[in-house]
Amino acid sequence: MKLIYKPMKRVFLIVMLSISFFTVQAQDRKSYEDKMNKLEKEYNSLVELYKTIAEKNPNSLTEADKEQMLEITVKADSLDSVQTVLTMEIVRKFKDSKFPAKYVEAAMYSLEYDELKEAVDSNSGYYNEPQMERPKKLLASFELRHPGMMFKDFxxxxxxxxxxxxxxxxxxxxxxxxxxxxxxxxxxxxxxxxxxxxxxxxxxxxxxxxxxxxxxxxxxxxxxxxxxxxxxxxxxxxxxxxxxxxxxxxxxxxxxxxxxxxxxxxxxxxxxxxxxxxxxxxxxx
Missing domain, CATH: 3.40.30.10 (Glutaredoxin)
Incomplete structure (x- = not known):
């Protein structure tokens, strides 16, 4: 070890820390991907179940059918809320990477104005990803009617x-x-x-x-x-x-x-x- 001079030690340490950082980041990304995939699977199952019931003749829907449809809606809203929270966690945790882009696009209609504005950050590492085109356009539309503005008459x-x-x-x-x-x-x-x-x-x-x-x-x-x-x-x-x-x-x-x-x-x-x-x-x- 004595043969390794101090500048080399610093370079070696920086490289090791970088490897460690990206390994942790990769593990975190995998954890979030697994959570999001699970949510999407559960949500899609609810959508299919709802469609099966909704495709019946409206006159043949029983009270039990209507109650089940309401339960499905409540569960879907709950999953949507979890997805929104996780999306904002991803945005904040991986701001300098390309990772958040697909999740911002998927959740954009569920985000509040302030959340969407934070997610569509021009200084982020994912801002220029193709998946960000739709969120950018949505934010531009929100800018015409966001909280704090006066109404426009017509x-x-x-x-x-x-x-x-x-x-x-x-x-x-x-x-x-x-x-x-x-x-x-x-x-x-x-x-x-x-x-x-x-x-x-x-x-x-x-x-x-x-x-x-x-x-x-x-x-x-x-x-x-x-x-x-x-x-x-x-x-x-x-x-x-x-x-x-x-x-x-x-x-x-x-x-x-x-x-x-x-x-x-x-x-x-x-x-x-x-x-x-x-x-x-x-x-x-």
Missing amino acids: EMLDLNGKMVKLSQWAGKGKYVFVDFWASWCGPCLREMPNVVEAYKRFHDKGLEIVGVSFDKDKKNWAAAVERFGMTWPQMSDLKYWESAAVSLYGIRGIPANVLLDPDGKIIALDLQGDNLQKKLEEIYK
Whole structure:
């Protein structure tokens, strides 16, 4: 050992520490990959089970079927929450590597605005990976309607053919839930009973809802409103994805929404399921 001069010792030590670091990193990556793969497998199993039940004739669904579908939804939401937590752990732990990219892409629609902004970090080692293109575009859309921004006004026709403005409700002293949807959108229709429930629970306490439809056929729009009992104001320019709301609010997919405070400031976006109910419970407790 005496023949190895001090600079060589330092080089040797650095190399050994680097090998140790990357070995630990590799072990950590494998651990996270195993966890994520397990979650994905469980989630896909739930999706298949849900589809099997949902493909039955709606009139033949039993109470047990409906209860099982609700249980599946709750379990799926729980798995989604775990995936989100693990994704942010990966983002923070492996920020300087390419490893997080695929997980950011997979979880992007489940991330809150602040989480997505942290995950789409231009200084990260994975920012320029191909899997980051979609998260980048999603963040760009969120930047047009993120919490803290004031609402952007627009004018469209209501179901009676009258021109109405969002500002007739927004910024008038009440919380306003602006719901972007369409009668042709399956996920929108699946979420609509939850929006109806929110309106029933909180309208008398001051909540307003304004529906903004991306329909292009007025009859289909009106039929869906009647079918689901949407008794709140509706508006549309019947321009499908050319709707003025798309560019104003950076809408890349529906259902989408913004929750406005009494002054018209955005305080939350894309609230669905239990998240919508919980947020409104916090406001109207």
